[in-house]
Amino acid sequence: MNAWFSVFTALVAVIALVLLAMLGVETIGLKSIFGVIIPYVAFVIFFVGVAYRIIGWAKVPVPFRIPTTGGQGKSLPWIKASYTDAPWTTLGVILRMALEVLLFRSLFRNTKAEVREGPRITYASAQWLWLAGILFHYSFLTIILRHARFFFENVPSFVEMLSSVDGFFQILVPTLFLSDLAFLAAVTYLFLRRVVLPQMRYISLPADYFPLFLIGGIGISGVLMRQVWKVDLLKVKELTMGWFTFHPVVPEGLGTIFYVHVFLVSCLLAYIPFSKIMHMGGVFLSPTRNLANVNRSERYVNPWNYPVKVHTYDEYEDEFREKMKEAGIPVDKE
C-alpha cells in the first residue's frame, strides 16, 4: 500500500469524525446523543472488548517456556547472573516486567544500524524512539489522571498535586500544562518518524496513522478548549458526574469543541479493543518476557502434549544389528 495513501486515509477518517461531531451537535443538535449515548456505548464497548481480548489471550495455553534471555542465566554459583534480564525467581520476573512496562527496557536497547561504503556497518545509539515513547505514554497517563477532577465530587489530593507540578511553569493563562506540551510534541514526533524514515514509512499501515491522528485530535481539541474556546468547567463536571450517577444531564452552553473532544475520546475507547493499542494488555502476557529462565531446573508442563511417532532403539538395532556386532558395539538382542 502506498505510504501517502495510508496517511491520507487515516487523516480523512479522523477529519470525518470531527466533522461528524460538529455536524451532529451544531446543525442537527444531537447533544444528548453525543454527550451521553455515544460515551456510554463507547465505555461498554471498551470494557467488554478489552476484557474479551484479554480473556481470549489468557485462555490460550503457553505450551513451552520460552523466555528470551537478555543476559547471563543462573548457572554456577560463582558466575554472576542477570537478575532481571534472565530472571530465575518470581521477583526477578516481576521486576523484568516492571522495567518493560514502566521504563520500556527493551526499547531502550535500541541502536540504529547503517551500511556504508566498503561495505561496513556503523551503529549509532537511537534512544529517540524510547524517549518519545516514554513522553507519550507518561504525559498521556498524566492527562488521564488530571481528568479525575471531573469524575470525583471532591478532587483527590494527588490529582491536585499532579496538576500543580504539571503546571509549575506558568506559561500562558490559564496555565499550559507541561504534559500537554510533551504529549503533543511526542505525538508529532511519532507521526513524523513514520513519514520521514523510509523504513517506517514502508511498514506503516493506515491502522498506525489512525490512532496517532485520533489521539492528536483529542489532544488538540483539549488544548483548544483550555486556551482558546474556553468551556465552563462546572458544566463539564455536571455532565460527567451525571454519567457516573446514571442520571445523565446535558447542561446548556457547552461549546461544540467540547462535543468534538468527547466524541473523539469515545471513538478511541471503542476502537481500542479492535486495535494494536491492545498492546498494553499484551505486554503482560508475552511469554518471552513473563517466564523465568528456570528451564532446566524446574518442570514445565504442556497441557496439550501428545504422543508422537518415534523411531525406537529396538527398530534401530533391528536394522543395524549385524553391522553393530561386527564393529564391536554392544547390542541388546544377540
Add this chain to the structure above:
Amino acid sequence: MELDKLPKPEEMQIDLTPPESGWMDTPVNMRDGTYSYPAAAKNLKILDMPNPREWSVTADDWKLPQNWQEIILEGFKERLEKYRSFKLFMDICVRCGACADKCHFFIGSGDPKNMPVLRAELLRSVYRKNFSTLGRMLGRFSGSRELTLPVLKEWFYYFFQCTECRRCSVYCPYGIDTAEVTMIGRELLNLVGLNINWVIEPVANCFRTGNHLGIPPHGLIDMWEFMVDDIEDITGIKVDLPVNKKGAEILFVTPSGDYFADPGTYTCMGYLMLFHELGLDYTWSTYASEGGNFGLFTSHEMIKRLNAKIYAEAKRLGVKWIIGGECGHMWRVMHQYMETMNGPADFLEEPVSPITGTKFENSKQTKMVHITEFTSDLIRNGKLKLDPSRNDRFRVTYHDSCNPARAAGLMEEPRYVLRNVVNNFFEMPENSIREHTYCCGGGAGLGNDENLDMRMRGGFPRANAVRHVRDKHDVNRLICMCAIDRATLTALMHYWAPDVEVGGIHELLANALIMEGEHERKLDLRGEPFSGEEEDEDV
C-alpha cells in the same frame, strides 16, 4: 553456487532504503543464491510428512494439494488456539520499527521483507483477513489480504530466510519473537509439503540412523577411532572410546557435524581427550548420536520426535545424567523444549560432577549439563593442568551462538574457559556479542550451498564485527560453541575476512591440556606446531 561466483565483498551492493512499491504490491523474486532447494520426496516419506513430490521453487506450479488454502487456514486456526505466543504476536505489534534493523538478513540484503516486523506481517496480513473482525471489514485499509499463491510463495521465501535467531525479540518492547512466528510459519508450510531439503534430509536421517548425517553405527565407530588415532599421534596417549556402554555414569551427546567435518572434528577430539584425562565414566551413543535437532526448523512435533531419543537412550543405558556438547540450536531444544516434551526424566539423577562434587543445580530437572558448565567448574576447582601458552599463536575472539545466548543465557561459561586456555582474548564490539550477538547467517537449515549469496549477506554483520577486531587486535581465530557455526562461519570468514580461522572451545582447551603421560607435544590438534615450542613444563 560457489563463493567465487559471488561478487567480491567490496562490490556487494547493500541498500537499506525500501523500494517505491508497497510491500503488498511487490511480488517475491526468487533470485538464485537466495533460496534453498525443496525437500526430496523420499525424505518426506520416511517421516510420513504430507505431499511428498518432486517440485521446483522457481516453477509456477508448486504441485500443492487442491485444498491447500483450507489446510493452511485450518492449521493457522489450530495454532492460534495452541500457542499464546503466536496469537499474541499476531495481535500486539505496534509496528514501531525497533526490530527493523536488528535482523542480520535485513542489514545484509536490504530487502524490507527481512525486517522482522514485515516478516511477521506476511502472516499477520492473512491473520487479519481471516481471524479478525475489523480486519475483514476494512480489508486492505487494515493491512489484510487474501491467502493467494503469491502470498504463499512469499512465506516460503522469507520463512526460509530467517534463522530463528531471536535477535529481534531482544529489542521488541513486547518481546515479540519473530523466530516463533517463523517456526509456526514453517509448520504451516510443511502442512502442504513446502520444505527445504537441507532441513528435511537431516531430519529423515536423524530419525532413522540417530544423526543428521545419516552415519550408521559402524560408520560412527570408524570416525571416532580415526580421532583416537590422531590423538595418539599428537599426544602419545590412546584415549578411551566408550560407546553404547551400559551402566556408565554419564551419557555424552553432541552434534554429529563435529564427527566428520573440520574444524568441528578438532573440538570433538578435545572432548575425547578431556574425558580421558578425567577418567570420566561416560559413554557415547550411536542411537542418540545427534545433539542437534533439525526438527526445530520443521515443527514442534518434529522436535519431539527426534528429541525423544535422548532420554530413551539415557534410560536404556542406565546412565545417571547427561552432558551435552558445543552446539547452538541443540541448546535451544535441550534447554527450552526437551523436558516439557519428553520429560520428566525421573529415572535420572540430579547431575553432580564426579570430579569436583559440584551439584549442577540449574539442571536438576532436565539432568542435562552443558559442557562449558562442566568444564568451567573443573577449571574453577583447579582440576585441569593447563598451559595456555600453547595457544599463543592464536589471537582469539568469541562468537556467541544465537541460541545459547538468547534462549539459554549461556554467555559467561564459554568465556571463562577461553580465558583460561588462551592468553590473547579480545571481545568484539558490545552490540554484536552476548544477547546482542549476530547470527552466522546459516542457521535454521539455511547453511546450504544454493543459498550462499543470502548466507554471506546474512553473515555480514557478524563478519563486520570480526573484521573490526582483526584490524584492531590482529585476531586470527574466531571461536564458537556450535557445530553449524563451525561450518558456516568458515565459509563466511573465507569470503569476508580470509585470514581468520574458525574453531571450537574444546579444541583450544585440549591444546592447552597437559595430559598425564603425554609425550612432548609439538603439534596442536590440527597438526600445526605450537608457537615458541620450548614450553611444556607444568604450570
